[in-house]
Amino acid sequence: MSINIFKLEEYLSKYEFSAPYLLCCSDAESFSMQEIIDMAEPNEKALWDNLRLSYTEATGLPTLREQIAKSLYPTLDASNILCFAGAEDGIFCALHTIAEPGDNFIVLTPCYQSLSEIPKLKGAEITEIALLEENDWRIDVGEIKKAIKPNTKCITINFPHNPTGQVISQQELNDLITLCAAHDLWLFSDEVYRLLGAPHEGWAQPAAEIYTKALSLGVMSKAFGMAGLRVGWIACQNKELLKKIEYMKHYTSICNSAPSEVISLIVLKNKDYILSRNNQIVTENLKLLDAFMEEHQNLFDWVRPQGGCVGFVKYKGHDHIENFCERLVKEKGVLLMPASIYDHKSNHFRVGFGRKNMPQALDRLKEFLS
Numbered sequence: 429m430s431i432n433i434f435k436l437e438e439y440l441s442k443y444e445f446s447a448p449y450l451l452c453c454s455d456a457e458s459f460s461m462q463e464i465i466d467m468a469e470p471n472e473k474a475l476w477d478n479l480r481l482s483y484t485e486a487t488g489l490p491t492l493r494e495q496i497a498k499s500l501y502p503t504l505d506a507s508n509i510l511c512f513a514g515a516e517d518g519i520f521c522a523l524h525t526i527a528e529p530g531d532n533f534i535v536l537t538p539c540y541q542s543l544s545e546i547p548k549l550k551g552a553e554i555t556e557i558a559l560l561e562e563n564d565w566r567i568d569v570g571e572i573k574k575a576i577k578p579n580t581k582c583i584t585i586n587f588p589h590n591p592t593g594q595v596i597s598q599q600e601l602n603d604l605i606t607l608c609a610a611h612d613l614w615l616f617s618d619e620v621y622r623l624l625g626a627p628h629e630g631w632a633q634p635a636a637e638i639y640t641k642a643l644s645l646g647v648m649s650k651a652f653g654m655a656g657l658r659v660g661w662i663a664c665q666n667k668e669l670l671k672k673i674e675y676m677k678h679y680t681s682i683c684n685s686a687p688s689e690v691i692s693l694i695v696l697k698n699k700d701y702i703l704s705r706n707n708q709i710v711t712e713n714l715k716l717l718d719a720f721m722e723e724h725q726n727l728f729d730w731v732r733p734q735g736g737c738v739g740f741v742k743y744k745g746h747d748h749i750e751n752f753c754e755r756l757v758k759e760k761g762v763l764l765m766p767a768s769i770y771d772h773k774s775n776h777f778r779v780g781f782g783r784k785n786m787p788q789a790l791d792r793l794k795e796f797l798s
């Protein structure tokens with residue numbers, strides 16, 4: 429079975445390294461490698477200086493797995509963590525392992541394409557449940573309940589959500605987990621944007637901490653702003669499943685990059701500082717976006733994002749959003765992402781506000797509008 433083109437990656441590969449103002453990025457501002465190395469404690473510095481560039485352990489550097497558990501999933505331990513070359517490798521390996529022909533997967537849309545594409549590749553059928561703007565893009569557990577079929581095997585969620593920036597509350601997650609447990613379903617919870625932003629009700633716990641059949645997907649790319657490391661992980665209480673997923677990883681990346689593992693370890697040890705810097709950038713940028721939305725109410729509207737660093741804006745102009753985005757990038761070098769990239773039939777676009785140069789990109793957008 430052939431796989432469909434990943435529209436978002438195709439779009440970014442066309443513009444990401446040529447458009448000077450990326451106003452749709454989904455990651456926080458990066459750090460330089462030297463800045464991270466300078467944060468290292470003497471033992472990590474020694475690890476870095478003496479690092480051999482050989483293969484690493486397929487499951488991930490043991491001290492890194494320990495640190496991931498300690499920093500992000502305190503009720504779990506290293507044996508519950510499996511590392512990958514980015515979150516994408518984790519999505520591929522996990523969903524390819526869980527899905528079998530004839531299974532049903534429930535996926536919330538719009539969604540990051542690989543979350544629905546990989547089960548399809550294995551011959552699973554997908555039931556899409558649309559997140560609705562009139563419902564503030566929030567999960568509707570009642571709709572999911574109605575969609576469950578005898579062959580449903582897994583529910584896939586992604587909160588904070590790409591592209592809307594909406595979050596899941598603890599109550600909504602608990603209700604979803606009760607539903608999954610009642611039907612013995614896997615819950616694949618893509619949490620790559622977790623800890624970036626300020627949800628009104630605080631952060632829901634990672635799903636893997638509270639449900640034995642949940643997989644929590646995490647990564648260095650988004651909240652930490654270190655996509656170039658290509659280090660991601662899955663946290664899961666079910667070690668039998670983790671083993672099977674590891675067998676799949678033997679066919680994709682085999683193991684992580686050795687330097688990236690050590691840098692990720694240093695980053696996680698300095699998690700509070702790094703997240704607070706990134707959250708500050710996001711908070712300041714959101715204030716500018718609030719003012720922008722207020723000023724241009726005739727043209728734009730949105731449900732203000734609560735988590736992550738992307739939001740889904742409705743364009744109320746007369747032309748199609750694809751034309752608008754194309755003209756904007758050609759004339760002003762500012763990149764937005766139209767809804768069609770998510771197969772979403774609307775005049776929305778994704779805006780990103782995790783980067784330091786977002787104010788300059790927004791100024792260029794304002795110039796374009798005037």
Ligand SMILES: Cc1ncc(COP(=O)(O)O)c(C=O)c1O
Pocket residue numbers: 454513514515516517540586590618620647648649650655660
């Ligand atoms: C929801 C979601 N999951 C997974 C990924 C993949 O992350 P990575 O690039 O770190 O592999 C992305 C990247 O945009 C994403 O938005």
